[in-house]
Amino acid sequence: PPYQPDPARYDGRMPYRRCGRSGLDLPAISLGLWQNFGGADVFETGRAILRRAFDRGVTHFDLxxxxGPPYGSAEENFGRVMAHDFRAHRDELLISTKAGWDMWPGPYGGIGGSKKYLIASCDQSLKRMGLDYVDIFYSHRVDPDTPLEETMGALAQIHAQGKALYVGISSYSPELTRQAAAILAAHKVPLLIHQPSYSMLNRWIEGGLLETLADLGTGCIAFSPLAQGMLTNKYLGGVPxxxxxxxxxxxxxxxLTEENLARVRALGEIAQARGQSLAQMAIAWVLRDPxxxxxxxxxxxxxxxxxxxxxxxxxxxxxxELARIDAHAAE
Ligand code: NDP
Structure with missing residues (x-):
């Protein structure tokens, strides 16, 4: 039967939070397709996860x-779900993609930040997903061998052409974030969002990036809040x-050292006392910071x-609770 999203999906269970000083709200929890949605995975499982997420108010999908693997296949699979299930709901969705890591062979599709790479990659991503535009296009990483003006110039062009409504950067240092925002501002393009790693076990963004983003009015979407699954109870009895x-x-x-597992165990006890799974507490914890x-x-x-x-x-x-978490998981 054709997919009918849950009519109660906006009934207030999912909070939407303003992204920096923009006009855009993101769901408090967004879903990424880095793993589990590739050509090597079961398509119907990924499709069921995407439907369920949307049914529960997750309006943002990150690609x-x-x-994949293989490269490109998560976008292709997402495109299939878009075509079959989500087409009528495009304007309820924020879809992001990125370029910066390894992609196609030769000097122009490898790790980097050249204009040549970013512009071509954005066009490829749109084709694979069957979209006219993405909501957010990211520079996926700093490329120290490309002038920042070139990488940000590529984002500004993608933005000016309407291929992305907003632009972002991922894993840039506070200093390079400031420089990126200034270059984009010269193109009259706001830096909507930064995508860094962040979890109870990985707090690098507390060393200046969060302050920088607040200052710039740039939002922050924290990836791997479960530390890729470490902040759950699944590794406590061995590796499944x-x-x-x-x-x-x-x-x-x-x-998965004894030391880390001991920290995870202690955090799990705090979660249990809160009436949550450790995964739930790990997600709530990154969201404690507005x-x-x-x-x-x-x-x-x-x-x-x-x-x-x-x-x-x-x-x-x-x-x-925060103090007890820090006692086990501050760096
Ligand atoms: P998480 O930290 O959420 O880890 C997800 C993994 O945790 C799952 O695959 C699963 O592991 C486990 N897990 C998830 N939910 C639960 C649960 N309720 N109970 C127990 N275990 C659970 O994030 P990811 O590392 O997957 O990254 C999320 C997204 O962030 C990516 O899809 C991507 O969009 C983005 N990202 C961006 C990067 C960047 O450079 N910008 C880099 C990395 C990620 P298992 O499969 O073992 O069961």
């Missing part, structure tokens, strides 16, 4: 040119065969997505 740490790479088993617009999660199943979205049932923290 990149090379999400279907978990990311055994699936080839991005979460190194080297991180400068963080959205928590950008991944999910391999509808059940894990549902569990994570139930973080919304308890977002508040007492000072005592």
């Amino acid at each position: 990149a040119n090379n999400y 065969a279907d978990a990311r740490a055994s699936r080839g790479g991005s979460l190194s088993q080297g991180l 400068r963080v617009t959205s928590a950008l999660i991944g999910a391999p199943t509808v059940a894990q997505l549902d569990d994570s979205l139930d973080a919304l049932n308890r977002l508040d923290f007492s000072d005592d």
Whole structure:
């Protein structure tokens, strides 16, 4: 049967938070398609996750040119779901993509920030997803070998051509963020959003980036708030065969030290006392700071997505809880 989204999807369970000093609201929890949505994954599982997310008020889906594997396949699969399920709802959706990491062979599609790469990659992404425009186009990484003027100039051109309504950057330092915003401002393009990693176990953005973003009026969407699954109870009894740490790479088993697992165990007890799963507390924790617009999660199943979205049932923290979390998880 054709997909009919839940009519109650905007009934108030999902908070929407203003992205910096823009006019745009993001859902408190957004869904990323880095893993679990590629050609190597089961299409209907990914489709069910996307539908469920939208049914629960997740209006923002985050992609990149090379999400898969293979590269490009997450965008292709998203395009199929767009065509079959979401077409009538395009104006309810924020869809983002990026370029900056490895993509196609040769000197112009590899890791970098050249105008040549970004412009071509944006066009490819639009084709794969079957879209006229994305809502946000990102420079996925700093390229120290390309002048920032060139990379930001490419974003400004994509913006001017209407191929992206807004632009963002990912994993830029506070200093380069300021420079990027200034270059974009000279093109009359606001820097809508920054996408950094952030979790209880990874607090680098507290060392200046959050202040910089507040100052610039740029929003912040925090990726990997579960530290790729480490901030859950799944690794406490060993490494499950279907978990990311055994699936080839991005979460190194080297991180699963006794010391880290002891921290995770202690955090799990705090979560339990709050009546939450550790995953839920980890998501609520990144959202405790109003400068963080959205928590950008991944999910391999509808059940894990549902569990994570139930973080919304308890977002508040007492000072005592925050202090106890810091005692186990401050760097
Ligand atoms: P998370 O930290 O949310 O990790 C997701 C993983 O955690 C899942 O694959 C699953 O692991 C586990 N998990 C999720 N929900 C639960 C739950 N409720 N209970 C137990 N375990 C759970 O984020 P990701 O690392 O997946 O990143 C999210 C998004 O951020 C990406 O899709 C991408 O859009 C973006 N991103 C951007 C980057 C950038 O450079 N800009 C880099 C990395 C990510 P398992 O599969 O093992 O079960």
